[in-house]
Amino acid sequence: MLVLGIQGSPRKKGNTAHLLSIFMKAAAEMGAETITINPYDYKISPCLEYTACEKTGTCPIKDDVETLIYPLMRRATIIVTGSPAFFYSAPSQLKALIDRTQPLWSRKYRLNLDDPIRPFRKGFFLGLGATKGKRLFEGFDLMMRYFYDAAGASYEGMLGYREIEKPGDMAKHPTAENDVRTEAERLIRQYMTRLRLVFLCRDNSFLGPAAAAFTMKEAGCVYDAESFGINPSEKVHSGLVPLMAEKGIDLGFVNPAGIEKFHGDINSAMKIFIGSNESEADGFKYDVFWKTPDYKDQDVNLDAILDLISEKVSGLNK
Numbered sequence: 285m286l287v288l289g290i291q292g293s294p295r296k297k298g299n300t301a302h303l304l305s306i307f308m309k310a311a312a313e314m315g316a317e318t319i320t321i322n323p324y325d326y327k328i329s330p331c332l333e334y335t336a337c338e339k340t341g342t343c344p345i346k347d348d349v350e351t352l353i354y355p356l357m358r359r360a361t362i363i364v365t366g367s368p369a370f371f372y373s374a375p376s377q378l379k380a381l382i383d384r385t386q387p388l389w390s391r392k393y394r395l396n397l398d399d400p401i402r403p404f405r406k407g408f409f410l411g412l413g414a415t416k417g418k419r420l421f422e423g424f425d426l427m428m429r430y431f432y433d434a435a436g437a438s439y440e441g442m443l444g445y446r447e448i449e450k451p452g453d454m455a456k457h458p459t460a461e462n463d464v465r466t467e468a469e470r471l472i473r474q475y476m477t478r479l480r481l482v483f484l485c486r487d488n489s490f491l492g493p494a495a496a497a498f499t500m501k502e503a504g505c506v507y508d509a510e511s512f513g514i515n516p517s518e519k520v521h522s523g524l525v526p527l528m529a530e531k532g533i534d535l536g537f538v539n540p541a542g543i544e545k546f547h548g549d550i551n552s553a554m555k556i557f558i559g560s561n562e563s564e565a566d567g568f569k570y571d572v573f574w575k576t577p578d579y580k581d582q583d584v585n586l587d588a589i590l591d592l593i594s595e596k597v598s599g600l601n602k
């Protein structure tokens with residue numbers, strides 16, 4: 285399970301970075317995979333309001349958002365955003381990223397596509413600022429509510445710290461460490477008891493992502509399902525996203541991961557190998573084999589393969 289931290293300050297070793305690191309450290313200690321991104325490290329154009337995303341579900345601006353950031357947001361079960369107050373709002377690079385989540389909003393609310401992790405994904409906010417202002421976090425609270433709705437997460441609340449100005453101020457705060465750890469435990473612990481299910485396949489471009497998505501949609505409170513390839517492709521198969529969309533499942537921005545990306549102890553996971561032939565596993569150990577027609581055959585019915593996988597996933601719970 286991925287916990288994604290978004291560190292919104294341009295100061296990489298500032299107060300926000302410190303506050304967020306408490307959450308991320310607690311998440312890692314509970315066994316979650318953790319990734320922290322600094323929007324200032326990425327090419328993020330501001331939204332130019334082309335509104336094309338409302339029809340296509342993708343952004344015409346080609347920068348790091350679609351290739352690097354959406355895939356992380358889509359893979360994450362917990363997203364925690366940290367930000368300093370800059371004129372009662374977020375620093376511009378973080379705000380640019382927030383505005384660019386409009387395509388994710390469009391996929392859900394205009395195209396009626398359901399991201400299979402959405403029912404489980406949770407968002408939290410960690411804020412701070414220099415002043416004592418009573419209303420310092422009111423704008424953030426609203427912004428985060430709508431940002432997380434677009435990102436496909438339920439907004440679980442925030443912690444805000446006042447009178448934090450110079451680097452090092454946050455680290456001296458008497459209760460922050462305990463407050464943040466308590467919230468991290470509350471959000472993450474419940475998910476760490478799920479059974480880890482690994483769908484292994486040859487290139488992870490069709491069978492694996494579909495199986496993981498069906499599992500999360502049907503039984504994401506019981507399983508934490510992910511897919512990995514023995515020899516991962518660069519991109520998913522061109523038929524996967526449109527065919528799954530016909531079933532109402534959104535696999536936009538999914539990238540095929542290789543087995544080396546598995547986080548944790550692979551022996552603790554149940555491993556299902558999916559493919560047309562067991563030899564495709566290349567000696568890799570697994571617990572169960574699901575045989576499917578070869579989806580790369582010219583005349584194969586891809587939709588029928590997806591239905592077969594869906595049926596097998598339903599059988600997991602029987």
Ligand SMILES: Cc1cc2nc3c(=O)[nH]c(=O)nc-3n(C[C@H](O)[C@H](O)[C@H](O)COP(=O)(O)O)c2cc1C
Pocket residue numbers: 293294295297298299300301367368369370371372373412413414415416417420448449450451
């Ligand atoms: C451009 C700018 C605008 C700021 N605006 C506010 C503000 O509106 N309210 C506030 O309380 N602090 C404001 N601050 C102070 C920062 O929020 C504060 O110094 C914070 O600790 C910086 O966090 P960091 O170390 O993570 O960057 C502002 C700072 C800058 C540089």
